[in-house]
Amino acid sequence: MVSEFDLIARYFTRPLRANSPTSLGIGDDCALLTPSPGMQLAISCDMLVEGRHFFPGADAARLGHKSLAVNLSDLGAMGAKPVAFTLALSLPQVQPDWLAAFSEGLFSLADEHACELIGGDTTKGPLNICITVFGEVPAALALRRDAAKAGDDIWVSGTLGDARLALAACNKELVLDSAEFTAASLRLDQPAPRVALGNALRGIAHAAIDVSDGLIGDLGHILKRSGVGAVLNVDALPVGTALSKQTQDLRRRFALAGGDDYELCFIAPAARRMDVEAAAQKSCTQVTRVGSITGQTGMKLVDAAGQPLELSVSSFDHFAAS
Amino acid sequence: MVSEFDLIARYFTRPLRANSPTSLGIGDDCALLTPSPGMQLAISCDMLVEGRHFFPGADAARLGHKSLAVNLSDLGAMGAKPVAFTLALSLPQVQPDWLAAFSEGLFSLADEHACELIGGDTTKGPLNICITVFGEVPAALALRRDAAKAGDDIWVSGTLGDARLALAACNKELVLDSAEFTAASLRLDQPAPRVALGNALRGIAHAAIDVSDGLIGDLGHILKRSGVGAVLNVDALPVGTALSKQTQDLRRRFALAGGDDYELCFIAPAARRMDVEAAAQKSCTQVTRVGSITGQTGMKLVDAAGQPLELSVSSFDHFAAS
Numbered sequence: 351m352v353s354e355f356d357l358i359a360r361y362f363t364r365p366l367r368a369n370s371p372t373s374l375g376i377g378d379d380c381a382l383l384t385p386s387p388g389m390q391l392a393i394s395c396d397m398l399v400e401g402r403h404f405f406p407g408a409d410a411a412r413l414g415h416k417s418l419a420v421n422l423s424d425l426g427a428m429g430a431k432p433v434a435f436t437l438a439l440s441l442p443q444v445q446p447d448w449l450a451a452f453s454e455g456l457f458s459l460a461d462e463h464a465c466e467l468i469g470g471d472t473t474k475g476p477l478n479i480c481i482t483v484f485g486e487v488p489a490a491l492a493l494r495r496d497a498a499k500a501g502d503d504i505w506v507s508g509t510l511g512d513a514r515l516a517l518a519a520c521n522k523e524l525v526l527d528s529a530e531f532t533a534a535s536l537r538l539d540q541p542a543p544r545v546a547l548g549n550a551l552r553g554i555a556h557a558a559i560d561v562s563d564g565l566i567g568d569l570g571h572i573l574k575r576s577g578v579g580a581v582l583n584v585d586a587l588p589v590g591t592a593l594s595k596q597t598q599d600l601r602r603r604f605a606l607a608g609g610d611d612y613e614l615c616f617i618a619p620a621a622r623r624m625d626v627e628a629a630a631q632k633s634c635t636q637v638t639r640v641g642s643i644t645g646q647t648g649m650k651l652v653d654a655a656g657q658p659l660e661l662s663v664s665s666f667d668h669f670a671a672s
Numbered sequence: 673m674v675s676e677f678d679l680i681a682r683y684f685t686r687p688l689r690a691n692s693p694t695s696l697g698i699g700d701d702c703a704l705l706t707p708s709p710g711m712q713l714a715i716s717c718d719m720l721v722e723g724r725h726f727f728p729g730a731d732a733a734r735l736g737h738k739s740l741a742v743n744l745s746d747l748g749a750m751g752a753k754p755v756a757f758t759l760a761l762s763l764p765q766v767q768p769d770w771l772a773a774f775s776e777g778l779f780s781l782a783d784e785h786a787c788e789l790i791g792g793d794t795t796k797g798p799l800n801i802c803i804t805v806f807g808e809v810p811a812a813l814a815l816r817r818d819a820a821k822a823g824d825d826i827w828v829s830g831t832l833g834d835a836r837l838a839l840a841a842c843n844k845e846l847v848l849d850s851a852e853f854t855a856a857s858l859r860l861d862q863p864a865p866r867v868a869l870g871n872a873l874r875g876i877a878h879a880a881i882d883v884s885d886g887l888i889g890d891l892g893h894i895l896k897r898s899g900v901g902a903v904l905n906v907d908a909l910p911v912g913t914a915l916s917k918q919t920q921d922l923r924r925r926f927a928l929a930g931g932d933d934y935e936l937c938f939i940a941p942a943a944r945r946m947d948v949e950a951a952a953q954k955s956c957t958q959v960t961r962v963g964s965i966t967g968q969t970g971m972k973l974v975d976a977a978g979q980p981l982e983l984s985v986s987s988f989d990h991f992a993a994s
Binding site: 374382385394397398424438468469484496559560 | 790806
């Protein structure tokens with residue numbers, strides 16, 4: 351019988367990196383982290399549950415990637431640089447193949463961002479993955495949700511709606527050709543967190559959020575916390591090739607409220623457009639200007655011609671959706 | 673329909689405390705924590721699963737308490753002062769009564785330790801509670817597992833085996849009178865984390881661990897990490913009134929390997945016995961000297977007369993136990 355401690359040791363313990371800010375990692379009551387002077391610690395936590403956030407039997411390597419990616423996405427949205435993370439894992443049984451693949455997917459993305467696994471917990475139970483991630487951001491430079499100002503531009507990174515498109519294909523709501531399905535599935539299963547862009551936007555953007563529940567809902571959080579409104583040009587929303595071939599209605603709905611995008615929606619002064627473009631170039635990330643912040647509260651959706659749109663879409667909600 | 677966001681807002685959002693090191697709490701992509709200069713951050717993470725760590729239908733307030741207590745216990749074992757925590761919660765359904773009781777139990781203990789909830793996640797799924805806790809400890813004063821030295825004393829706090837006794841009564845393995853059952857159940861359901869003792873032992877103890885899987889297993893971690901052995905006087909192990917009335921065999925087994933004790937096992941130089949007693953008094957915590965560290969590896973169990981004991985007990989293991 352493989353013991354819990356053997357399990358942890360075999361798949362998740364690695365030596366700490368050289369120059370690691372962590373002086374003690376897995377194997378003690380706590381990990382010890384030495385924060386850099388002048389930095390604030392940005393902390394985020396996401397829990398992924400089988401059957402809700404991923405399909406039963408989901409590919410373990412992709413799941414390892416995604417579990418960390420959704421957390422790194424939060425650091426990106428804060429303008430923070432990843433440092434470390436903890437992993438709590440509830441597993442129905444010990445499957446070496448699954449653990450090997452999961453940890454490979456996890457560590458591959460972690461290494462890309464120099465983000466170290468410093469502690470955690472494993473237990474038996476329904477499959478559940480809970481990661482808490484730690485990043486650093488210079489004091490007062492964090493991209494919060496409450497600092498959008500009237501007159502600011504609204505931007506989004508990458509393309510929206512691809513993950514929802516993949517889900518629709520999986521659910522047989524529509525048919526994609528093989529190449530399109532592969533591309534969309536990658537966006538659903540292995541999102542690339544926009545950490546580099548978020549870091550490059552420090553001191554430029556006023557506010558940011560990562561788009562995980564759909565743009566309309568997530569932008570709504572910024573508007574509410576900042577006490578402002580927005581005009582959003584729905585037809586300016588960036589979509590990928592496959593989604594651009596779908597009907598106008600579906601394209602709009604998926605881009606506005608698809609969920610699982612893990613792109614950044616950020617708010618920057620109109621006077622900083624060139625700086626935003628430079629940050630995008632520096633981080634090799636596409637950005638698109640999609641609207642503007644208004645002093646009057648509420649979100650006004652308009653089409654390419656500036657005409658008001660009445661769309662009944664709402665953001666994803668884990669309980670309401672059930 | 674109650675939305676996820678309403679849920680979080682209603683039960684888990686509170687204003688940040690005055691003088692909080694947290695400049696941004698729940699409601700943004702990340703929480704922002706400002707570490708104190710010269711301090712290391714101690715981080716621990718525990719996941720509690722229904723049917724494994726607690727009975728289905730367990731009292732919600734006690735569960736709220738215990739979920740945080742097991743994490744604070746890790747901070748205590750490190751000599752760290754609690755600062756903040758994140759909470760990820762998977763719930764089968766939205767039950768306002770349950771949430772009210774759970775959050776009350778949680779916040780009651782959190783307030784006692786000035787430990788702030790700064791972020792987290794809620795989702796629908798099998799009941800699962802994952803808390804990550806953050807504490808501060810002056811650099812180089814953390815009580816690690818790898819610093820026990822031959823000749824050191826082995827100490828434990830409080831009494832051992834009470835939680836296991838309560839579990840035995842619940843499982844009808846034995847019968848306790850009502851007062852005894854109530855007292856033992858409190859130890860099982862609402863453990864008091866030994867944070868004050870752990871903090872008072874900074875600079876005195878060489879090493880410490882919290883006893884969660886049973887003393888024999890947890891002391892074993894210290895021995896392994898420190899490359900030393902131990903002689904443990906099994907009859908010196910402190911037990912409560914109810915357990916002291918049980919058979920010698922049961923008393924020894926529950927004290928050695930009961931699990932869920934959340935006491936500290938700590939290692940201190942023999943020359944610091946008076947300082948240990950002073951730390952115990954300062955933190956109003958009973959401590960008992962139960963053995964000593966040896967240069968020869970392995971753990972030798974002896975009785976009150978110093979005679980070797982052959983006991984077949986092993987520590988709790990989440991997977992092996994299944």
